[in-house]
Amino acid sequence: MARPGIPEETCKRILIAAGAALLLVFALSPFFWMLWVSLTSRPDFLFTKTVEYTLANYTNVLTSPTLHFTDYFRNSLIVASVTAVAVTLIASVAGYAVSRMRFPGRVAIPLFVLAMSMFPPISIVGYLYQWFSSLGLVNTHAALIFPYSALTVSLALWINMSYFAQIPVDLDRAALVDGASRMAVLFKIVFPLALPGIFSAFLLVFIACFNEFLFALMLTIDPFAQTLPVGIALFEGLHGEVPWGNLMAASAMATLPLVALTLIFQKYIVQGLMGGAVKG
Amino acid sequence: MACSVELKNVDKSFFTLRGRVDVMRGISLHIEPRELFVLLGPSGCGKSTLLNMIAGLEKPTAGSITIGDAVVADPGRGVFIDPFRRNVAMVFQSYALYPHMTVRANIAFPLTNLKPRPPAGDIGRKVREAARLLRIEELLDRKPAELSGGQRQRVAIGRAVVREPKVFLMDEPLSNLDAQLRTEMRAQLKELQRRLGITTVYVTHDQMEAMTLGDRIAVLNEGVIQQLGTPAGVYAHPSNVFVARFVGSPPMNLFEGAVKRDENTRVVLRTADGDILLPERLGADLVAQGKERCILGIRPEHIEPVAAGQGNFDSRISVVENVGSEYLASLFLKSGHIVVRAQHEPQPGPAGLRFASDRLHVFDAGARSSVE
């Protein structure tokens, strides 16, 4: 699209600069807007042109007993950690079987699991609510851990499969001949080598559970079991006026661990998303 | 400690969506204790499958496999011993070193799997011994990624010898090395095998390796043993056209034609490239047997280039290559590419070829097997 006379290289540089600027504004501005509001005393500072910076929003969210921020945070942490550990383990063992053993269904089972992950959560949650009510499971961590595991295990399986496929089968075979049982092969050879992949799966499952909303909204009732997304979603309404400063401070605190995880382990997350999507 | 390996009527089939695929049919072998036995064949002939079945990495569909006096696989009786209980060692073409472990841990790995696990002192001592044997002592704390191809090869062998297995299984262990190193390692491997006296099954597609290494070789093609014998025996008396072409480099020259009498009533083989005069006795035998068509085989070193009209066959040398110690003359005929190996430089152009009459091989044109 460079016209005659304009060198293609120049044209490209301009496009890159423009794209980079657009990307920065696109990705960061809402994030900074959240941080900005969370650090000010009044959310109308743009219009009143007077800004007063304060940490009061943060201290209030952390200390207010009626906001239950720490309860929500703890619940999210428990549910996401337990699910991520369980799913990682289950999907690793299953991924090993699918990528290394010969049995009827080694192609069909991963596809079945993938198909299961396509069902919209709404088509599951209604029945689970009725079922868990009758079991007395509603408003417990378990009520979230089981369905979260079932919903994320497909992602973890496909990520693991793509990683296991990269480990030469000769290594397993060598270990078997070297006297290692199947379980020993799994834990001494395959898992250590697939650790980056297993870790990717762990991170993605953890993040997915930390963010999930519909199940948490429906299957938990009070701050003893509710997770952060539910807490933040139901934040307003106590005093009529939305306490934007507090809300943004809570949002920032809910977000920062995830953003930190994402930035630190960017490599694993990106590879995990590729493994789960492109190869899946 | 040395064990024999016995295969009886082993079959192997896979079931795919398209149906049953037979990869191995009726394999019977008896490998003696301390023997270095080579399975030779082109890629896809089933030799690795056979090795994997001895290792326990694949299961035979029928037949039985015995190591020493233990039956390790017999589907008919439902016997299958897992690979990790067979006490065999295997060296892979890819070496299959565990990338996350040091050389020391790699070599120690088979020992750490033993039950009961030997004391750490014993393991350390055995690892050092194996390392000394293979001259890799200074590499023990490195990771496989930091080693050269030859060093990795040594580590893989070290891992195999460390626990004094009943049988060594080697799956093209030298194919990933460059030519010079391969020759050196080949000799060392043979020396090591002699010294340790452990029964070894060695798989290769390289006939040179098979000839130099093997006490005996089995030539495999399409899942069937074509010939079994000593390297010299197989080379001198190939039992069929496949073996004749596969063993020996450059391969044996073949001419197919009809057995006829020429105008002088001498017996000739009438080929697309002209008549080949057969030695009197051979000609008489073929006529007596009533053979009409057959394949005549002769190795390049058993042909002598002579003046036209002086040999068994008149033709034309197209190219002469100097390969250092000798010359290879090529003839491009309708029958195919014919190679003559000569000590003195032949000249391109019309020439006669004289066949060493006691080195001719005759194969049945239909069955493609040797006619004796």
Add this chain to the structure above:
Amino acid sequence: MRNKIAQARYERKETRDAYLFLLPLLALVIVFVLFPVLATSLNSLFRDVTYLARKFVGLSNYASLAADFDFQRAARFTCLFTAAAVFFEAVLGLVFALLLNESFRGRGLLRTVVLIPWAIPTIVSAKIWKLIFDYTYGVLNFIVLALGLSSEKINWLGSSISAFWSLVAAEVWKTTPFMVLILLAGLQAIPREVYQQAQIDGARMGRRLWRITLPLVWPVLTIALIFRTIDSLRIFDLVYVLTGGGPGGSTKTLSMLGFEYYSNDSFGRGSAVSVITFLLVFAVTIAYIKLGRFERSLKK
């Protein structure tokens, strides 16, 4: 006879081990996904209201939904929202992926930055966007006034059309990073030599994009579109927080409608909505696979 059994056992050992390894996974998926989905499907044929006796009603839940304005509107909204959101994500995702596939200073930083919207929980991003669109405090109204685009503040979430586009904007912001990552992987899989060859063959930038990059990245784009469409069709959280389905129920999605029925203890109808939602998801997926000639790229 005994031999037959022995042989069968011999063959089945590996199969049995494999199934043992897969058992926890399958149990989880069957008990907590397949079983609830089947139960929901069955339930959609019943009048299942908490305070009334359960009664088989055949397809009458579906019939009454089909005639229901709320349902029609939710179905239409869900489809339009998905189409708009996925379209803009694909365009923006492709632009950013092409950008990040070039080599320039700061590319590493941008590749990291682009992940931030993805890492922010949907509920949080919904709240952020709610504040951006807020009538009184929103930064969008501030910008509009400052630039003189309008003389007075706009109630972005107050009309069904602007609420629609607000939702699309928030969804595109949150999910474009996923698109970028996948397309970037696709772009990186294209061998450099192909571009060098095209350059030598005299293809200029635009032509290289149109004739080489896009066709080669197409299979990956199809996969990304399938994933995003499936996800978008079942959207709940963003809408629940950002507009609450308003104004006047105009931005209610199928998932929200189902949720409302469940919340009102009308499980039969909620189930029927759920079944329709997943049938829609399957239909769209199959359509993509057919249109994208996906079988061919799968075979590769």
